[in-house]
Amino acid sequence: MAVNNRNGRRVAVLLATLAGLTLAGCSSSEPASKATATTAASQGVMTTVGVTLKEFSLTAVPASGPAGSVTFAVQNSGLIPHELLVVKSDLRPDQLPQVDQKRVDETKVQVLGEVAEFDAGKKQELTLTLQPGKYVLLCNVVSHYISGMYTAFEVTASK
Numbered sequence: 084m085a086v087n088n089r090n091g092r093r094v095a096v097l098l099a100t101l102a103g104l105t106l107a108g109c110s111s112s113e114p115a116s117k118a119t120a121t122t123a124a125s126q127g128v129m130t131t132v133g134v135t136l137k138e139f140s141l142t143a144v145p146a147s148g149p150a151g152s153v154t155f156a157v158q159n160s161g162l163i164p165h166e167l168l169v170v171k172s173d174l175r176p177d178q179l180p181q182v183d184q185k186r187v188d189e190t191k192v193q194v195l196g197e198v199a200e201f202d203a204g205k206k207q208e209l210t211l212t213l214q215p216g217k218y219v220l221l222c223n224v225v226s227h228y229i230s231g232m233y234t235a236f237e238v239t240a241s242k
């Protein structure tokens with residue numbers, strides 16, 4: 084045990100030294116945020132889903148993930164502003180209740196989270212704790228949903 088402890092300490096000191104060198108050599112905050120992510124990951128299931136918005140499609144990769152913390156990294160790759168709604172629904176992604184056939188009726192579906200309309204070329208993040216079930220990701224800017232900006236997302240039981 085004594086040997087293990089000594090090795091463990093040496094590794095810790097080495098990592099601290101490397102972190103110091105990295106920080107000294109680069110003003111980016113990236114090393115710090117990576118360390119934070121690693122710590123959080125050991126405390127529960129975390130999934131990152133890349134969501135791409137454009138005229139007129141919405142894609143999610145991967146299209147499913149385990150229950151727990153899900154971060155949607157949302158990129159507006161289009162030419163105009165878009166938004167992201169995360170809706171929990173067993174309905175088909177193209178069958179959600181609508182208002183005047185122009186947008187989803189947000190009073191008739193369960194909206195768990197939203198990235199408000201944001202500009203083309205920008206990125207946003209949304210982290211939610213999701214239970215197992217079926218979800219629909221969509222953009223609810225007027226006419227965007229009926230133009231094809233939706234996709235299915237599934238959350239499976241975490242193992």
Ligand SMILES: [Cu+2]
Binds near residue numbers: 136164165223227
């Ligand atoms: Cu849109």
